[in-house]
Amino acid sequence: MINTNLNNFSFPLLLCLTISPVMFLNQFGESSIPNAEIHPGSNLTHKQIAQLLRQHGYGVIEYEHESPLAVDDDIIYTPEQVLPELFGHVRAATNILRSSRVWLDKEGRASVNYFYDTETKANRKLFQQALDTWASSTCITFKKLADGKCTRKTTEPGICVGNRDLCQSMIGNNFKYTKGFQKLSIGDDCELFAAAHEFGHALGLHHQMGRYDRDQFITVNFRNFELELMSKAKTEEHFRFKWNQGKRCKKGQTFETSIPVPYDYMSLMQYGESDFADADYRIIFATRDAHYQYMFDYARSGGYLQTHYDKFVLNSVYKCPEKWAAACRKSGSTPPKCQHNGYVNKDCKCACPEGFRGSQCEKKHGSLFPVLDRAKVMIDVSKPGRVVLKGKGMHTNNDNYPLRRFIYYQYVTVVIKGQDAKTMTSVRVYEPGDVAKSYTLKLGKILSYFQQLESNDCEYGFLFFWGNSSRGLMRTECFSSFVNNEPKENAPVFRAKDRFMDIVMIAKLGEMFSYAGFTKWMLEMLQITVSFPQRPQGALKLMQSPGGTMVSGEDNSTVQGAAALRKAMSTLGGVAAVIGVSLALLLLSAGGIAAGVICWKKRNAKQETGVKDAFVKTFRLESSSSGSEPSSESGSD
Incomplete structure (x- = not known):
């Protein structure tokens, strides 16, 4: 879910979940409705399923007489998808988010049915705008059904658009699991970027930073997540729930194309750099190349929606370029053979990504991600x-x-x-x-x-x-x-x-x-x-505590110092000497100003006496680097 508070830089994607008049939602506490019905395919009641979902770190949405749903930030799952072993399924890499979960009618055409929930007031104008952005760039047909309750019975898949105070959606067509209309929420705080993002999920797109190869392009800093574990209202489940936002999908769990697609920093499906962080705005999602870091904020702050690659991936899965190419031939035209992640568009021309142009996207022209x-x-x-x-x-x-x-x-x-x-x-x-x-x-x-x-x-x-x-x-x-x-x-x-x-x-x-x-x-x-x-490590001295003489030579050589230590420790020999040298060298390799004391467990009084005679117990590591500025700073880790 996407918070669209205009006062925030990165528009954090996590809103406070509240209970609406119709939806019974309790993220981490006990079930808010009595529900003793047996969940299909298991021996557990709906209430027991809800409890298990919470124990696994998920928020829970509950309706009367319906299976509970798992909430993972702005994504909704069925229990079978996140806990398949409870229903006799084998947990596999492709169990969740299968790339075949597309919206097709009985004739195999890309088609999505939708209607508005009569028990909640969704922002219809906003949802229609979001729908139009996808309709104009894909071959998917969107069919409006009569409005009604989300819980009404159906024999065909469809989306019920409601307002449950959140911006949330399932990923792709889930009729196989829900056996009813799946829910999509457009809350009061959603703006067009958020609504289009959620509808992208509904059509089948996962988060960009969930790509299985994402670690080549970005770093997810789990330690910067806002955990709030010290609060009495928060639990271990909340801890797990937060960390779920940085998870990486396995290969095969998300839509893939036959041609590799670059990591899309401007994707509609990419989170902002500090989403899920505390009020100090620490970076959660960092690009490995700093030149692209600003793009995580640029897209949403500027109101930019689908990128070329968002459209390319979704159109590839729904086979839109093939359909448009067939329409070209039917009209007597010859469709172009588009290269470099270009695709045949509705106008029988190639839609080319940044960095390429020409009738077939064959000409290299600038960067794939030019400076904006x-x-x-x-x-x-x-x-x-x-x-x-x-x-x-x-x-x-x-x-x-x-x-x-x-x-x-x-x-x-x-x-x-x-x-x-x-x-x-x-x-x-x-x-x-x-x-x-x-x-x-x-x-x-x-x-x-x-x-x-x-x-x-x-x-x-x-x-x-x-x-x-x-x-x-x-x-x-x-x-x-x-x-x-x-x-x-x-x-x-x-x-x-x-x-x-x-x-x-x-x-x-x-x-x-x-x-x-x-x-x-x-x-x-x-x-x-x-x-x-100069880095301090290049000019360290190894010295005895005040009152003694330097262990190293006049040239401040740490190598000579280490040799002197090794000679002094040779009286003990064996493992003790090796450990002593290792600890000393570890201190020598540490940067900055530090005081190091080599400690070890004494086996007996005699050994302690020998150790005192053979070892220099306390060392001072001094930096002799010149030209340094005052130490009013904090260094980077």
Whole structure:
């Protein structure tokens, strides 16, 4: 389900589940209706099935006289799909989300029946808009049935569109399991992006980040999920439920095409970067290539819907290009042979993806994922110095975006790769407080602006992600980290452990003033300075505690120090000496400033005496690197 609160950057996909007058929904507690009916195909009652689903971390939807349904965020499953062993089925890789679960009528034509639930008030206009976006780009026929209750009996599959306070859907045609109309919910907080996303599920599409090969392109940071396990209202089931949002499908569980499809960062079915995170907006879904990270927010914030690849995959499964090609021949035309994930469209021409053009998509033309309009500031850095954002492509023009509010957004990406492998990246970021003050005074809203930023600077200001994108280790800072009354010398400094650092900024500061120029101006005034100090590991000293002499030679060689330790420990020999050397070398290899004490269990008093004579018990590791900036920073993991 997709939260469409306009105050949020990434539009978190998890809404609070509430009970509507008709639907009995209780995510993690006891069943809210007495239901002793035996579930078909098992010896369990509906209530017992519901309890098992909760124990496995699913939310539960219950109707009177119907089987309970499992809820996994915005996706709804039947019990047979998530607990097949209870019904005599063998759990297999393709048991869920079979690519054959398409909507076909008795004649084998792509067709979907739908109607509106008379017991709830769905946003019909919004659902129709979402339906139209798919109808215009596929060969699927959508047939409207008479409205009625979702629980009415049927012998043919169909979708009952209701409003259960959520944006939710099943994936594909589930009539085999439901034996009735399957439910699709368009809640009051849904917007077009969310409605089209849910209808994409209903037609058979799974989440983009659920692809079986997704780990090649993105990292899912499970440790950043909002767990709230300390709350009395939350349970282990809630923990499991949250982690389900980052699961990866197995090969064969999702729709696949005969031609490999690139990972689609702009897909309608892709979650935002911080969905399911706490209010600190930590990144859950990180792209391995930082140049594409902004796209996770760009699509939904801009109101962009189906991409070429969304349409390509769904049309391939429903065999739409073959049907359109047959229509071309019937009309006397010869359909083109489309290449590079292009396909024959309704107009008997090739629909080509970005990066290809020509009558058959045969000509390479640019990138598969070109830099988008409001993300032109894409800077690669390899040398120390000031990073200037002004004049790099930011603008305030309204280029007819699907959502008008998108004019307030700006995206900045800085990818840093030092030239010397012995250095690490250090970045100082500073925004003078009087800069914002002088500008907002002109707008007459400075007090209300900074009062709101006091507690909402992430959602009203801008997000600053930094770290190592290739490893998925990205941290989050917000507006108040940079705009304050502190002097420049106290500005935050961000340091990586090596010469690599990625920075991605998402800003919409001007939305508070209805003035797009403020977002652009504040970003341009950011003072970003990059330096590459020597890594401490290259200049460590191994020393005895105060009062003793250095173990290593005058050249600070850790190799000589290790040799000296090895000689000193040889009096014990065997395993003890090996362990001692290993522990010492582990301390030597640790970066930064640290105090290390080698401890071991004494077997007896005599051995302890020998150990005291043979070993240096306490070591101090000092960094002799020069030119480092003040240690007011937090390093990236």
